[in-house]
Amino acid sequence: MSRQNVPDETIRRMPMYLRALLVCPAERKIVSSGELAEHLGLNAPQVRKDLSYFGAFGTPGVGYEVGALVERIRTIMGIQQAPRVALVGAGKLGRALVFFEGFKMYGFEIAAVFDKSQRKIGRKVGKLTVEPVSAIGCLGQRDIRMAILAVPADASQKAAEALAEAGVTGILNMTFCRLRLPAQVKVATIDAAMELGILPYYMNNPG
Amino acid sequence: MSRQNVPDETIRRMPMYLRALLVCPAERKIVSSGELAEHLGLNAPQVRKDLSYFGAFGTPGVGYEVGALVERIRTIMGIQQAPRVALVGAGKLGRALVFFEGFKMYGFEIAAVFDKSQRKIGRKVGKLTVEPVSAIGCLGQRDIRMAILAVPADASQKAAEALAEAGVTGILNMTFCRLRLPAQVKVATIDAAMELGILPYYMNNPG
DNA sequence: ACCTGTGAAGAGTTTCACAGCC
DNA sequence: GGCTGTGAAACTCTTCACAGGT
Numbered sequence: 001m002s003r004q005n006v007p008d009e010t011i012r013r014m015p016m017y018l019r020a021l022l023v024c025p026a027e028r029k030i031v032s033s034g035e036l037a038e039h040l041g042l043n044a045p046q047v048r049k050d051l052s053y054f055g056a057f058g059t060p061g062v063g064y065e066v067g068a069l070v071e072r073i074r075t076i077m078g079i080q081q082a083p084r085v086a087l088v089g090a091g092k093l094g095r096a097l098v099f100f101e102g103f104k105m106y107g108f109e110i111a112a113v114f115d116k117s118q119r120k121i122g123r124k125v126g127k128l129t130v131e132p133v134s135a136i137g138c139l140g141q142r143d144i145r146m147a148i149l150a151v152p153a154d155a156s157q158k159a160a161e162a163l164a165e166a167g168v169t170g171i172l173n174m175t176f177c178r179l180r181l182p183a184q185v186k187v188a189t190i191d192a193a194m195e196l197g198i199l200p201y202y203m204n205n206p207g
Numbered sequence: 208m209s210r211q212n213v214p215d216e217t218i219r220r221m222p223m224y225l226r227a228l229l230v231c232p233a234e235r236k237i238v239s240s241g242e243l244a245e246h247l248g249l250n251a252p253q254v255r256k257d258l259s260y261f262g263a264f265g266t267p268g269v270g271y272e273v274g275a276l277v278e279r280i281r282t283i284m285g286i287q288q289a290p291r292v293a294l295v296g297a298g299k300l301g302r303a304l305v306f307f308e309g310f311k312m313y314g315f316e317i318a319a320v321f322d323k324s325q326r327k328i329g330r331k332v333g334k335l336t337v338e339p340v341s342a343i344g345c346l347g348q349r350d351i352r353m354a355i356l357a358v359p360a361d362a363s364q365k366a367a368e369a370l371a372e373a374g375v376t377g378i379l380n381m382t383f384c385r386l387r388l389p390a391q392v393k394v395a396t397i398d399a400a401m402e403l404g405i406l407p408y409y410m411n412n413p414g
Numbered sequence: 415a416c417c418t419g420t421g422a423a424g425a426g427t428t429t430c431a432c433a434g435c436c
Numbered sequence: 437g438g439c440t441g442t443g444a445a446a447c448t449c450t451t452c453a454c455a456g457g458t
Binding site: 011012014015016018019039040041076077078079083085091092093095096097099100101102103105106108145146148153169170171172174176178184186188190191192193194195196197198199200201202203204206 | 410
């Protein structure tokens with residue numbers, strides 16, 4: 001099954017499956033597509049179809065083995081070996097993200113924190129020490145290929161370019177700016193205000 | 208044009224259009240679909256199609272009037288009169304969100320902060336004073352119909368139910384738990400770790 | 415009896431091409 | 437010349453039905 005024709009939406013759901021499996025009680029060895037679907041608010045054929053894009057790793061009449069499926073999904077998603085992530089921006093949001101438990105669950109490790117402000121450089125955030133943004137250039141040597149961008153809007157493009165130049169090819173953009181970067185750099189953007197902005201429409205026009 | 212057949216994806220993009228228009232320099236009175244598209248990384252027919260679902264408010268040969276379009280979108284989205292939003296959870300993430308500038312841009316006002324912990328109740332967060340979660344019940348009388356949920360995972364379902372009972376019908380869920388709520392309550396979920404989890408796939412399988 | 419894997423149908427979304435207007 | 441609004445085509449994604457395995 002070629003990776004080329006896996007729907008993007010399927011890729012988006014893979015981390016959801018992973019999370020659902022990780023919160024399974026340890027004594028549960030087998031899970032069915034229906035149970036996964038129920039837990040995530042999807043339907044069973046959707047789950048089976050999604051997983052089948054990457055091969056057949058369930059047992060008909062039985063279900064999917066939890067441990068094996070976790071490993072398969074980790075491999076598919078390319079997060080077997082705990083990717084190290086840089087955080088740029090040690091403001092309120094950045095510091096909150098360092099302590100966010102969710103990243104660990106998928107095996108991500110926040111391995112460096114950068115900030116522009118002299119006031120923040122040298123300060124501790126959890127176990128990490130805030131480094132100057134000028135040190136971003138060395139990320140390649142430190143085996144860090146991903147970053148979370150949590151800087152003020154007007155600093156985002158510049159910081160993103162520094163990351164791209166340092167060899168970072170995956171950026172989680174928490175600013176509400178579109179980043180213009182070389183095509184090989186993948187960007188995911190989170191804009192809490194935009195998500196909030198969608199709700200009133202559906203509150204006023206119940207579907 | 209009935210609201211019933213406007214694509215969800217179009218609704219998702221409306222706040223993007225709004226933001227793009229709001230960051231326009233004030234001297235710019237007219238904007239074309241091509242310019243909007245370029246600014247947002249979309250294409251021009253997409254922009255025209257999206258806007259046309261709600262009527263024809265551009266001028267052929269000219270473009271869209273910025274001010275008028277902003278008002279139209281605000282009306283369509285139901286955010287003309289600055290919705291008041293409650294924040295539940297005054298932890299690191301919650302406190303960071305209070306200071307997040309993005310909400311203001313769309314006209315949202317964070318009007319109350321709640322927390323369970325005695326240690327936090329009474330403390331100031333910006334101009335707001337943290338209230339006990341038991342006070343959530345009065346939200347209806349305070350004209351607050353939306354909430355942001357930024358509590359620990361194990362407290363999310365309970366807090367969400369309290370919100371729903373208080374008449375909140377739109378929740379931005381920042382926890383990685385699925386909320387089981389009456390159908391009239393609309394939920395948008397943001398899971399930063401999940402977004403981060405998607406990136407390595409595309410880094411390893413460039414599209 | 416129960417569950418997976420999958421081709422095919424159906425629904426939803428994007429892109430295109432162009433008629434019509436400024 | 438330049439831009440909007442829109443039906444139709446193309447594409448993507450979801451749902452369904454069921455063959456086949458345990």
